[in-house]
């Protein structure tokens with residue numbers, strides 16, 4: 001998760017993104033530096049943030065690198081920090097959390113004793129036939145559906161030692177899990193996965209929910225969300241083929257600056273912070289990444305609403321402020337606000353199927 005309890009959630013009413021009408025086709029001109037894919041059919045308020053109305057630029061301008069070719073890769077947001085990436089007929093999942101059960105987190109009554117659950121039919125609907133599943137950390141909103149996916153698809157799971165022990169406790173075959181630390185560059189023959197040592201996000205008290213690591217399986221299979229410690233956090237850079245695109249994938253809104261330096265992804269899926277506890281998060285990250293041409297904010301949605309609905313903006317996440325900071329640091333970067341229903345091409349432009 002990207003925050004700790006509902007108690008820390010401000011009651012501010014930030015709805016500009018959620019309620020703006022940005023008709024997808026109309027927003028797709030190359031001149032738009034920010035492309036919200038989410039469309040609301042019922043409201044019509046003009047964008048107000050300076051980041052959203054800036055002068056026409058494209059991702060190939062001088063400050064950002066050239067926009068990647070669409071290639072054969074496609075990207076589907078699974079909500080929270082999750083992605084389904086398809087490269088030709090091969091599928092990679094990152095932090096797939098599809099079941100999205102209620103914990104009280106968004107109602108001001110967070111219950112760490114909430115029982116884990118998963119919805120097999122719903123999960124199957126979204127995952128395709130994954131070959132690789134990358135897990136950033138072991139909080140429930142990243143790992144809760146992974147045991148089912150691992151057991152039913154046989155996919156290779158890549159994650160921390162803590163993720164390994166938890167999945168084994170859930171009954172996943174240990175041979176199916178690759179433990180990584182950060183620094184590994186894994187060659188899957190046409191898909192390259194670089195593992196990046198990373199950090200978990202912090203709330204305004206500079207702490208976070210359920211820290212801790214496991215060096216051995218827990219005594220019993222985890223039953224509640226409080227049984228799933230963070231277990232250190234990873235980021236990943238996935239590169240399709242030799243020409244890309246390459247996508248930097250985050251599961252939480254902090255990072256190890258020197259581990260990120262020089263990655264230069266085409267696309268950066270960046271977790272929106274829930275506090276200002278991490279100093280200069282956005283500019284430091286963008287510079288370390290080499291000012292990617294496309295930034296896709298993630299982990300800003302209410303992850304207890306079903307994926308069948310439009311994303312609901314978590315009011316704790318200052319998405320407008322995030323976009324403004326990105327724009328200030330790299331004015332030519334294209335910011336793409338994803339939704340749950342769009343398949344994006346390798347350039348993060350909606351793909352017509």
Ligand SMILES: [Zn+2]
Pocket residue numbers: 001002137139200230252
């Ligand atoms: Zn977390």
